[in-house]
Amino acid sequence: TAQLDLSGQRWVITAGPTREAIDPVRYISNHSSGKMGYAIAQAAQLAGAEVQIISGPVSIGVPDGCKKIAVESALQMHQQALELANKADVFVACAAVADYRVSDVATQKIKKSADEMQLNLVKNPDIVADVAALPAKPFTVGFAAETQDVAHYALDKLKRKNLDMIAANNVALLGQGFNSDDNALTVFSSKNKTELPLASKKILAEQLVQLISQHYIEKK
Ligand code: C5P
Numbered sequence: 001t002a003q004l005d006l007s008g009q010r011w012v013i014t015a016g017p018t019r020e021a022i023d024p025v026r027y028i029s030n031h032s033s034g035k036m037g038y039a040i041a042q043a044a045q046l047a048g049a050e051v052q053i054i055s056g057p058v059s060i061g062v063p064d065g066c067k068k069i070a071v072e073s074a075l076q077m078h079q080q081a082l083e084l085a086n087k088a089d090v091f092v093a094c095a096a097v098a099d100y101r102v103s104d105v106a107t108q109k110i111k112k113s114a115d116e117m118q119l120n121l122v123k124n125p126d127i128v129a130d131v132a133a134l135p136a137k138p139f140t141v142g143f144a145a146e147t148q149d150v151a152h153y154a155l156d157k158l159k160r161k162n163l164d165m166i167a168a169n170n171v172a173l174l175g176q177g178f179n180s181d182d183n184a185l186t187v188f189s190s191k192n193k194t195e196l197p198l199a200s201k202k203i204l205a206e207q208l209v210q211l212i213s214q215h216y217i218e219k220k
Contacts, residue, residue, distance in 0.1 A: 004210055007048035012088040012138070013041045014081060014095035014127065016056035018074040022119065023106035030096050034058030036143075036183060037094030039205035041066045047209060049090075054080045056095060074098050074124035085131040088138040090216055093128035096145075100124060129161040139216040141165045147172040154188055165189045165215055167196075167208060189215055 015037025019027040034055060042063035045051045051066040054077055062068040069084070071077045074097045085091045100121035110117075132140045142163045144154040147170065154168035167185045184198040185208065192215075196207050 004047040004213060006044060006209075006213060009044075009049045009089040010087060011041070011044045011049045011051045011090045011092065012054065012081070012084045013037050013044070013051065013092045014054045014077060014097075015041070016058040017096050018056045018077055018098045018124075019072045020074065020098045020101040020124075021072075021105045022102050023108065023110045025109050028098060028100075028102065029057075030098065032056070032058075032096035034060055035181065035201050036205065037092070038063055039201040040092055040094060040209060042202075043205040043209040044090075047213075052084055052088075054084065054095070074101060074127070078125045078127050078130065081127045081131055082134070085134060085138055086136050090141070090212060091128070091131050091138040092141045092212070093131070094143055095127070097127055098124060126161065128163065132162040137162075139164050139212070139219060141167065141212055144168040145171045150186060151188070151193075154186070158188055158190065164219065165212060187211055 016034035017030045017032040019029045021027050038060055041051045041053045045063060045065045053066055054069045054071060069080050071080055101124050103120040103122045128142045140163050142157060142161060144157050144166055146153045146168060150168045150170050154166050158166045165187060167187045169183055169185050181200055182198055183201050183204050185196040187194045194211060196204055
């Protein structure tokens, strides 16, 4: 197959978890490692794209040649994403954005007292859906981590969020998904379904970037 050439294209990729502050020393987050998003960034960069990663806190290094914009909260990621997506050709939402944030972040460390306490949570904005609603909408790709009815929920998200593609993985299967070095994906567009079987996130990212590129060219 011909060598993939993404030169002249700008790709923006969200990756990693978000952190939602409770007080100055505590937060709510999740187990996302950022590995899949960073692997996609690396594959796109190696194929010639200009790549910006909007990243929550992760322990892995930035791929050579990619630019990292470090954020913590979903609101910060949302702001950066909307700004950068305006000038992007392709937007890939790989981040595990916290669905909710604490409504009133305490300015001082919360002291231990009563046996029970409540945190009030409010819904975070849907970053990828807001990017897909931009007048200058880039080719927009989402992810769906599901534990059941993978195809059903993925196709629902594709439609509801107005995405061009969605990559679904079954996180209930052992040895793939969150924090793992391997993954398997089922990729849906409105017309096609493509299975990318269990492989390293590096190999999978190369295949996914290829697939995104094909659909992006067809759409243009
Ligand atoms: O709805 P759900 O969280 O399962 O959708 C997952 C997809 O939506 C991922 O691509 C994720 O990055 C994106 N997402 C987002 N902002 C949110 C929640 C999810 O961009 N607040």
